Amino acid sequence: MKLFLKIWRQKDAGSKGAMVDYTLDGVESDMSFLEMLDILNEELISKGEEPVEFDHDCREGICGTCSLMINGRPHGPDSRITVCQLHMRSFNDGDEIVIEPWSATAFPVIKDLIVDRSAFDRIQQAGGYISVNTSGRPVDANAIPIEKEMADKSFNAATCIGCGACVAACKNASAMLFTSAKVSQFALLPQGQVEAAERVENMVRQMDLEGFGNCTNTGACEVECPKGISLENIARMNREYLTASVKG
Protein backbone atom coordinates (compact mmCIF):
# COMPACT_ATOMS: atom_id res chain seq x y z
CA MET A 1 0.00 0.00 0.00
CA LYS A 2 0.98 3.61 -0.52
CA LEU A 3 0.84 5.93 2.49
CA PHE A 4 1.06 9.66 2.95
CA LEU A 5 2.84 10.32 6.23
CA LYS A 6 2.91 13.57 8.18
CA ILE A 7 5.62 13.24 10.82
CA TRP A 8 6.75 15.62 13.56
CA ARG A 9 10.41 16.47 13.05
CA GLN A 10 12.36 18.31 15.72
CA LYS A 11 16.16 18.58 15.71
CA ASP A 12 16.56 18.73 19.49
CA ALA A 13 14.91 19.90 22.69
CA GLY A 14 15.81 23.54 22.03
CA SER A 15 14.60 23.66 18.42
CA LYS A 16 11.13 24.30 17.13
CA GLY A 17 9.48 21.30 15.52
CA ALA A 18 7.22 21.04 12.49
CA MET A 19 5.23 18.47 10.55
CA VAL A 20 7.06 17.05 7.50
CA ASP A 21 5.36 15.14 4.66
CA TYR A 22 6.65 11.79 3.38
CA THR A 23 5.22 9.38 0.81
CA LEU A 24 5.96 5.70 1.43
CA ASP A 25 5.19 3.02 -1.12
CA GLY A 26 5.31 -0.78 -0.89
CA VAL A 27 4.04 -1.11 2.67
CA GLU A 28 2.65 -4.59 3.42
CA SER A 29 -0.45 -5.02 5.57
CA ASP A 30 1.26 -7.61 7.79
CA MET A 31 4.05 -5.22 8.76
CA SER A 32 3.97 -3.72 12.20
CA PHE A 33 3.71 0.06 12.44
CA LEU A 34 7.29 0.28 13.71
CA GLU A 35 8.51 -1.87 10.78
CA MET A 36 6.81 0.63 8.47
CA LEU A 37 8.82 3.39 10.15
CA ASP A 38 11.98 1.25 9.83
CA ILE A 39 11.40 1.07 6.05
CA LEU A 40 10.86 4.81 5.88
CA ASN A 41 14.13 5.33 7.75
CA GLU A 42 16.01 2.98 5.41
CA GLU A 43 14.76 5.07 2.48
CA LEU A 44 15.76 8.29 4.22
CA ILE A 45 19.24 6.95 5.07
CA SER A 46 19.77 5.73 1.50
CA LYS A 47 18.91 9.24 0.30
CA GLY A 48 21.38 10.70 2.78
CA GLU A 49 18.67 12.23 4.92
CA GLU A 50 18.34 12.17 8.71
CA PRO A 51 16.18 9.20 9.85
CA VAL A 52 13.11 9.75 11.99
CA GLU A 53 13.98 9.10 15.65
CA PHE A 54 11.38 7.15 17.60
CA ASP A 55 11.36 5.17 20.85
CA HIS A 56 11.07 1.37 20.80
CA ASP A 57 12.48 -1.56 22.69
CA CYS A 58 10.75 -4.91 23.36
CA ARG A 59 8.36 -4.70 20.39
CA GLU A 60 5.94 -7.05 22.16
CA GLY A 61 3.81 -4.65 24.22
CA ILE A 62 5.56 -5.10 27.54
CA CYS A 63 8.15 -2.36 28.03
CA GLY A 64 6.02 0.74 27.36
CA THR A 65 8.82 2.41 25.40
CA CYS A 66 7.10 2.98 22.07
CA SER A 67 5.07 6.15 22.29
CA LEU A 68 3.44 7.65 19.24
CA MET A 69 0.38 9.75 18.70
CA ILE A 70 -1.12 8.27 15.51
CA ASN A 71 -3.96 10.15 13.80
CA GLY A 72 -4.75 11.93 17.06
CA ARG A 73 -4.79 8.84 19.30
CA PRO A 74 -2.04 7.41 21.53
CA HIS A 75 -0.78 4.06 20.15
CA GLY A 76 -3.08 4.46 17.13
CA PRO A 77 -6.63 3.46 16.26
CA ASP A 78 -6.81 0.00 17.91
CA SER A 79 -7.57 -0.47 21.60
CA ARG A 80 -5.54 -2.14 24.38
CA ILE A 81 -2.31 -2.25 22.39
CA THR A 82 0.95 -0.36 22.18
CA VAL A 83 2.37 1.02 18.91
CA CYS A 84 4.62 -2.02 18.47
CA GLN A 85 1.51 -4.24 18.47
CA LEU A 86 -0.21 -2.09 15.85
CA HIS A 87 -0.14 -3.51 12.33
CA MET A 88 -0.55 -1.85 8.97
CA ARG A 89 -3.72 -3.90 8.30
CA SER A 90 -5.42 -1.25 10.47
CA PHE A 91 -4.81 1.23 7.61
CA ASN A 92 -5.80 1.41 3.97
CA ASP A 93 -3.96 2.12 0.74
CA GLY A 94 -3.77 5.88 0.21
CA ASP A 95 -4.31 6.77 3.87
CA GLU A 96 -2.81 9.88 5.38
CA ILE A 97 -1.21 9.07 8.75
CA VAL A 98 -0.29 11.84 11.17
CA ILE A 99 2.49 10.79 13.57
CA GLU A 100 3.41 12.95 16.54
CA PRO A 101 5.23 12.57 19.86
CA TRP A 102 3.34 12.67 23.20
CA SER A 103 2.62 16.33 23.85
CA ALA A 104 2.94 17.47 27.46
CA THR A 105 5.01 20.20 29.09
CA ALA A 106 6.24 17.56 31.55
CA PHE A 107 7.37 15.35 28.62
CA PRO A 108 9.73 17.59 26.61
CA VAL A 109 10.71 16.40 23.15
CA ILE A 110 14.30 15.13 22.96
CA LYS A 111 14.31 14.60 19.19
CA ASP A 112 11.60 13.99 16.57
CA LEU A 113 9.17 11.51 18.14
CA ILE A 114 11.16 10.79 21.32
CA VAL A 115 10.09 12.48 24.53
CA ASP A 116 11.71 12.59 27.95
CA ARG A 117 9.45 10.63 30.31
CA SER A 118 11.76 10.84 33.33
CA ALA A 119 8.99 12.79 35.11
CA PHE A 120 7.35 9.36 35.61
CA ASP A 121 10.58 8.02 37.11
CA ARG A 122 10.69 10.90 39.59
CA ILE A 123 7.05 10.29 40.61
CA GLN A 124 7.92 6.62 41.14
CA GLN A 125 11.04 7.52 43.11
CA ALA A 126 8.98 9.81 45.37
CA GLY A 127 7.13 6.86 46.88
CA GLY A 128 6.36 4.06 44.45
CA TYR A 129 8.05 1.35 46.49
CA ILE A 130 7.84 -0.53 49.78
CA SER A 131 10.68 -0.71 52.27
CA VAL A 132 11.42 -4.33 53.12
CA ASN A 133 14.14 -6.13 54.96
CA THR A 134 16.17 -7.84 52.25
CA SER A 135 18.83 -9.32 54.50
CA GLY A 136 18.76 -11.80 57.33
CA ARG A 137 15.44 -13.63 57.49
CA PRO A 138 12.84 -11.85 55.33
CA VAL A 139 9.23 -13.01 55.73
CA ASP A 140 8.04 -15.01 52.75
CA ALA A 141 5.50 -12.86 50.89
CA ASN A 142 3.37 -15.96 50.32
CA ALA A 143 2.98 -16.36 54.09
CA ILE A 144 0.86 -13.18 54.25
CA PRO A 145 -2.79 -13.96 53.45
CA ILE A 146 -4.28 -11.49 50.92
CA GLU A 147 -7.89 -11.36 49.81
CA LYS A 148 -8.21 -12.58 46.20
CA GLU A 149 -10.14 -9.48 45.09
CA MET A 150 -7.48 -7.17 46.56
CA ALA A 151 -4.65 -9.20 45.02
CA ASP A 152 -6.31 -9.04 41.59
CA LYS A 153 -6.91 -5.29 41.80
CA SER A 154 -3.35 -4.71 42.93
CA PHE A 155 -2.03 -6.85 40.09
CA ASN A 156 -4.19 -5.02 37.56
CA ALA A 157 -2.80 -1.69 38.79
CA ALA A 158 0.72 -3.10 38.61
CA THR A 159 0.29 -3.94 34.91
CA CYS A 160 0.82 -0.23 34.13
CA ILE A 161 3.88 -0.09 31.88
CA GLY A 162 4.36 3.67 32.30
CA CYS A 163 4.13 4.37 28.57
CA GLY A 164 2.51 7.77 29.08
CA ALA A 165 -0.50 7.20 26.80
CA CYS A 166 -2.75 8.43 29.64
CA VAL A 167 -0.95 11.79 29.64
CA ALA A 168 -0.96 11.94 25.83
CA ALA A 169 -4.69 11.17 25.60
CA CYS A 170 -5.81 13.52 28.36
CA LYS A 171 -6.90 16.93 27.12
CA ASN A 172 -5.19 18.35 30.23
CA ALA A 173 -2.04 16.19 30.01
CA SER A 174 -2.82 14.81 33.45
CA ALA A 175 -0.75 11.98 34.94
CA MET A 176 -3.39 10.90 37.44
CA LEU A 177 -3.95 7.44 35.91
CA PHE A 178 -0.24 6.55 35.98
CA THR A 179 0.30 7.92 39.51
CA SER A 180 -2.86 6.32 40.84
CA ALA A 181 -1.88 2.92 39.40
CA LYS A 182 1.48 3.14 41.13
CA VAL A 183 -0.19 4.21 44.38
CA SER A 184 -2.90 1.54 44.14
CA GLN A 185 -0.63 -1.44 43.51
CA PHE A 186 0.78 -0.94 47.03
CA ALA A 187 -2.24 0.60 48.76
CA LEU A 188 -4.22 -2.61 48.18
CA LEU A 189 -1.64 -4.89 49.78
CA PRO A 190 -0.76 -5.30 53.49
CA GLN A 191 2.92 -4.70 52.66
CA GLY A 192 2.02 -1.27 51.35
CA GLN A 193 0.12 -0.07 54.40
CA VAL A 194 3.12 1.01 56.49
CA GLU A 195 4.13 3.82 54.14
CA ALA A 196 0.68 4.40 52.59
CA ALA A 197 0.11 8.00 53.77
CA GLU A 198 3.65 9.16 53.07
CA ARG A 199 3.63 7.44 49.68
CA VAL A 200 0.49 9.04 48.28
CA GLU A 201 1.38 12.51 49.59
CA ASN A 202 4.90 12.39 48.13
CA MET A 203 3.85 10.95 44.78
CA VAL A 204 1.01 13.46 44.30
CA ARG A 205 3.32 16.31 45.32
CA GLN A 206 5.91 15.16 42.75
CA MET A 207 3.23 14.74 40.08
CA ASP A 208 2.10 18.34 40.65
CA LEU A 209 5.70 19.62 40.66
CA GLU A 210 6.33 18.04 37.25
CA GLY A 211 3.67 20.27 35.70
CA PHE A 212 1.06 17.74 34.65
CA GLY A 213 -2.51 19.02 34.28
CA ASN A 214 -5.53 18.33 36.46
CA CYS A 215 -7.85 15.37 36.05
CA THR A 216 -11.30 16.34 34.78
CA ASN A 217 -12.60 12.77 34.73
CA THR A 218 -13.13 12.60 30.96
CA GLY A 219 -12.04 8.94 31.03
CA ALA A 220 -9.86 9.31 27.90
CA CYS A 221 -6.86 7.87 29.76
CA GLU A 222 -8.72 4.67 30.67
CA VAL A 223 -9.88 4.18 27.07
CA GLU A 224 -6.40 4.68 25.59
CA CYS A 225 -4.41 2.78 28.23
CA PRO A 226 -2.88 -0.29 26.53
CA LYS A 227 -3.19 -2.20 29.80
CA GLY A 228 -6.75 -1.11 30.66
CA ILE A 229 -5.88 0.60 33.95
CA SER A 230 -9.20 1.62 35.48
CA LEU A 231 -10.40 5.05 36.68
CA GLU A 232 -11.14 3.27 39.98
CA ASN A 233 -7.46 3.77 40.74
CA ILE A 234 -7.78 7.56 40.47
CA ALA A 235 -10.71 7.54 42.90
CA ARG A 236 -8.69 5.31 45.25
CA MET A 237 -5.71 7.70 45.08
CA ASN A 238 -8.01 10.66 45.80
CA ARG A 239 -9.39 8.83 48.87
CA GLU A 240 -5.92 7.83 50.03
CA TYR A 241 -4.63 11.36 49.56
CA LEU A 242 -7.51 13.09 51.33
CA THR A 243 -7.38 10.62 54.24
CA ALA A 244 -3.61 11.01 54.56
CA SER A 245 -3.82 14.82 54.44
CA VAL A 246 -6.62 15.11 56.99
CA LYS A 247 -4.93 12.68 59.41
CA GLY A 248 -1.74 14.73 59.00
Add this chain to the structure above:
Amino acid sequence: MSGLAKSSIARKVVMALSGLFLVVFLTQHFTINITSVLDPETFNTWSHFMGYNPLVQYVLQPILIGGVIIHFIMGFILEIQNKKARSVRYAKFNGGANAPWVSRNMIYTGLVVLAFLGLHFYDFWVHEMAYKYVEFLPENPTRYHAETVEKFAPFWRTIIYIISFGLLSLHLWHGFSSSFQSMGVNNKYSSSIKAFTKIFSVAIPLGFAFIAIYHHLNPIAH
Protein backbone atom coordinates in the same frame (compact mmCIF):
# COMPACT_ATOMS: atom_id res chain seq x y z
CA MET B 1 -2.44 19.61 55.69
CA SER B 2 -0.15 22.32 54.23
CA GLY B 3 0.45 20.24 51.09
CA LEU B 4 -3.27 19.58 50.71
CA ALA B 5 -4.12 23.24 50.03
CA LYS B 6 -1.68 23.38 47.09
CA SER B 7 -2.46 19.99 45.58
CA SER B 8 -4.29 19.29 42.33
CA ILE B 9 -6.51 16.80 44.17
CA ALA B 10 -7.62 19.44 46.71
CA ARG B 11 -8.47 21.86 43.91
CA LYS B 12 -10.63 19.20 42.30
CA VAL B 13 -12.34 18.48 45.63
CA VAL B 14 -13.12 22.19 46.04
CA MET B 15 -14.58 22.13 42.53
CA ALA B 16 -16.62 19.02 43.37
CA LEU B 17 -17.96 20.24 46.71
CA SER B 18 -18.92 23.69 45.40
CA GLY B 19 -20.55 22.00 42.40
CA LEU B 20 -22.58 19.63 44.58
CA PHE B 21 -23.62 22.55 46.77
CA LEU B 22 -24.89 24.34 43.65
CA VAL B 23 -26.76 21.16 42.62
CA VAL B 24 -28.57 21.19 45.98
CA PHE B 25 -29.37 24.87 45.51
CA LEU B 26 -30.63 24.20 41.98
CA THR B 27 -33.05 21.58 43.34
CA GLN B 28 -34.38 23.97 45.96
CA HIS B 29 -34.63 26.78 43.37
CA PHE B 30 -36.60 24.54 41.01
CA THR B 31 -38.94 23.36 43.79
CA ILE B 32 -39.94 26.95 44.52
CA ASN B 33 -40.08 28.04 40.87
CA ILE B 34 -42.40 25.23 39.75
CA THR B 35 -45.01 26.55 42.19
CA SER B 36 -45.18 29.69 40.02
CA VAL B 37 -46.93 27.43 37.49
CA LEU B 38 -48.78 25.12 39.88
CA ASP B 39 -49.95 27.54 42.57
CA PRO B 40 -49.07 31.27 42.33
CA GLU B 41 -50.13 31.88 45.94
CA THR B 42 -47.62 29.35 47.28
CA PHE B 43 -44.98 30.89 44.99
CA ASN B 44 -45.66 34.31 46.48
CA THR B 45 -45.51 32.97 50.05
CA TRP B 46 -42.20 31.15 49.52
CA SER B 47 -40.65 33.97 47.52
CA HIS B 48 -41.55 36.47 50.23
CA PHE B 49 -40.08 34.16 52.87
CA MET B 50 -36.84 33.82 50.86
CA GLY B 51 -36.71 37.58 50.27
CA TYR B 52 -37.18 38.71 53.85
CA ASN B 53 -36.05 35.87 56.15
CA PRO B 54 -32.82 37.08 57.86
CA LEU B 55 -31.25 33.60 57.86
CA VAL B 56 -31.79 33.28 54.09
CA GLN B 57 -30.79 36.86 53.30
CA TYR B 58 -27.75 37.33 55.53
CA VAL B 59 -26.40 33.78 55.89
CA LEU B 60 -27.57 31.48 53.06
CA GLN B 61 -27.47 34.08 50.28
CA PRO B 62 -23.82 35.08 50.90
CA ILE B 63 -22.90 31.36 51.14
CA LEU B 64 -24.61 30.76 47.80
CA ILE B 65 -22.86 33.68 46.11
CA GLY B 66 -19.59 32.47 47.64
CA GLY B 67 -20.23 28.97 46.27
CA VAL B 68 -20.79 30.32 42.76
CA ILE B 69 -17.65 32.51 42.93
CA ILE B 70 -15.47 29.67 44.29
CA HIS B 71 -16.76 27.29 41.61
CA PHE B 72 -16.00 29.55 38.66
CA ILE B 73 -12.72 30.97 39.99
CA MET B 74 -11.44 27.44 40.66
CA GLY B 75 -12.67 26.44 37.21
CA PHE B 76 -10.56 29.19 35.62
CA ILE B 77 -7.49 28.31 37.73
CA LEU B 78 -7.74 24.65 36.71
CA GLU B 79 -8.25 25.57 33.05
CA ILE B 80 -5.17 27.85 33.03
CA GLN B 81 -3.06 25.08 34.62
CA ASN B 82 -4.39 22.55 32.15
CA LYS B 83 -3.50 24.75 29.18
CA LYS B 84 0.03 25.20 30.58
CA ALA B 85 0.40 21.43 30.90
CA ARG B 86 0.32 21.11 27.10
CA SER B 87 2.24 24.01 25.61
CA VAL B 88 2.51 22.47 22.11
CA ARG B 89 -0.84 21.41 20.70
CA TYR B 90 -1.22 18.31 18.59
CA ALA B 91 -1.54 18.79 14.83
CA LYS B 92 -4.27 16.16 15.02
CA PHE B 93 -6.13 15.30 18.23
CA ASN B 94 -9.04 12.90 18.10
CA GLY B 95 -10.56 13.66 21.52
CA GLY B 96 -13.97 12.40 20.44
CA ALA B 97 -12.59 8.86 20.07
CA ASN B 98 -12.07 8.39 23.79
CA ALA B 99 -14.11 10.93 25.76
CA PRO B 100 -17.61 12.43 25.40
CA TRP B 101 -17.98 16.01 24.16
CA VAL B 102 -19.57 17.21 27.41
CA SER B 103 -16.64 16.07 29.53
CA ARG B 104 -14.13 17.83 27.24
CA ASN B 105 -15.99 21.14 27.10
CA MET B 106 -16.98 21.85 30.69
CA ILE B 107 -15.21 25.22 30.60
CA TYR B 108 -17.36 26.39 27.66
CA THR B 109 -20.69 25.12 28.99
CA GLY B 110 -19.67 26.62 32.34
CA LEU B 111 -18.89 29.99 30.73
CA VAL B 112 -22.33 30.10 29.11
CA VAL B 113 -23.96 29.28 32.46
CA LEU B 114 -21.85 32.01 34.08
CA ALA B 115 -22.91 34.56 31.45
CA PHE B 116 -26.50 33.47 32.01
CA LEU B 117 -26.09 33.98 35.76
CA GLY B 118 -25.11 37.58 35.00
CA LEU B 119 -28.41 38.14 33.17
CA HIS B 120 -30.37 36.17 35.79
CA PHE B 121 -28.86 38.21 38.64
CA TYR B 122 -29.67 41.41 36.76
CA ASP B 123 -33.25 40.25 36.13
CA PHE B 124 -34.12 39.16 39.63
CA TRP B 125 -31.45 39.80 42.27
CA VAL B 126 -30.52 43.36 41.25
CA HIS B 127 -34.21 44.15 40.87
CA GLU B 128 -34.86 42.78 44.37
CA MET B 129 -31.96 44.71 45.92
CA ALA B 130 -33.18 47.93 44.26
CA TYR B 131 -36.73 47.31 45.51
CA LYS B 132 -35.64 46.81 49.09
CA TYR B 133 -32.51 48.89 49.60
CA VAL B 134 -32.55 51.64 46.95
CA GLU B 135 -36.19 52.50 46.47
CA PHE B 136 -37.15 51.39 50.00
CA LEU B 137 -40.51 50.14 48.79
CA PRO B 138 -42.82 48.52 51.35
CA GLU B 139 -43.11 44.74 51.76
CA ASN B 140 -45.65 43.29 49.33
CA PRO B 141 -46.06 39.49 49.70
CA THR B 142 -48.24 39.25 46.58
CA ARG B 143 -45.99 40.88 43.95
CA TYR B 144 -43.60 38.00 43.08
CA HIS B 145 -45.72 35.92 40.70
CA ALA B 146 -46.70 38.87 38.53
CA GLU B 147 -43.10 40.16 38.44
CA THR B 148 -41.81 36.73 37.40
CA VAL B 149 -44.39 36.24 34.65
CA GLU B 150 -43.66 39.73 33.32
CA LYS B 151 -39.96 38.93 33.02
CA PHE B 152 -40.72 36.22 30.48
CA ALA B 153 -42.88 38.44 28.26
CA PRO B 154 -40.01 39.29 25.85
CA PHE B 155 -39.32 36.50 23.39
CA TRP B 156 -35.55 37.14 23.39
CA ARG B 157 -35.25 36.65 27.15
CA THR B 158 -37.23 33.41 27.06
CA ILE B 159 -35.00 32.08 24.26
CA ILE B 160 -31.79 33.05 26.11
CA TYR B 161 -33.07 31.30 29.22
CA ILE B 162 -33.96 28.13 27.27
CA ILE B 163 -30.55 27.99 25.54
CA SER B 164 -28.81 28.52 28.89
CA PHE B 165 -30.81 25.70 30.47
CA GLY B 166 -29.66 23.46 27.61
CA LEU B 167 -26.03 24.29 28.34
CA LEU B 168 -26.67 23.84 32.08
CA SER B 169 -27.96 20.37 31.28
CA LEU B 170 -24.74 19.50 29.44
CA HIS B 171 -22.65 20.90 32.30
CA LEU B 172 -24.55 18.81 34.86
CA TRP B 173 -24.44 15.70 32.65
CA HIS B 174 -20.70 15.37 33.27
CA GLY B 175 -20.18 17.50 36.37
CA PHE B 176 -22.61 15.90 38.80
CA SER B 177 -21.30 12.30 38.74
CA SER B 178 -17.74 13.49 38.06
CA SER B 179 -17.71 15.31 41.41
CA PHE B 180 -18.10 11.96 43.20
CA GLN B 181 -15.10 10.54 41.33
CA SER B 182 -13.05 13.62 42.37
CA MET B 183 -13.92 12.94 46.00
CA GLY B 184 -12.81 9.33 45.72
CA VAL B 185 -16.19 7.67 45.26
CA ASN B 186 -15.98 4.94 42.63
CA ASN B 187 -17.69 1.81 43.89
CA LYS B 188 -20.83 -0.33 43.49
CA TYR B 189 -23.00 2.82 43.83
CA SER B 190 -21.26 4.65 40.94
CA SER B 191 -23.55 3.28 38.22
CA SER B 192 -26.58 4.45 40.25
CA ILE B 193 -24.97 7.89 40.71
CA LYS B 194 -24.39 8.09 36.94
CA ALA B 195 -27.98 7.06 36.22
CA PHE B 196 -29.33 9.64 38.68
CA THR B 197 -27.01 12.27 37.15
CA LYS B 198 -28.54 11.67 33.72
CA ILE B 199 -32.09 11.94 35.02
CA PHE B 200 -31.31 15.04 37.10
CA SER B 201 -29.33 16.84 34.38
CA VAL B 202 -32.21 16.47 31.93
CA ALA B 203 -35.20 16.83 34.27
CA ILE B 204 -34.19 19.98 36.18
CA PRO B 205 -33.11 22.15 33.20
CA LEU B 206 -36.12 20.88 31.22
CA GLY B 207 -38.34 21.88 34.15
CA PHE B 208 -36.81 25.36 34.28
CA ALA B 209 -37.30 25.70 30.49
CA PHE B 210 -40.93 24.62 30.88
CA ILE B 211 -41.50 27.34 33.51
CA ALA B 212 -39.99 30.00 31.22
CA ILE B 213 -42.07 28.88 28.22
CA TYR B 214 -45.25 28.58 30.31
CA HIS B 215 -44.96 32.15 31.59
CA HIS B 216 -44.09 33.45 28.11
CA LEU B 217 -47.21 31.84 26.67
CA ASN B 218 -49.48 32.81 29.59
CA PRO B 219 -48.95 36.51 30.27
CA ILE B 220 -50.98 38.20 32.98
CA ALA B 221 -53.69 40.39 31.47
CA HIS B 222 -53.45 44.03 32.59
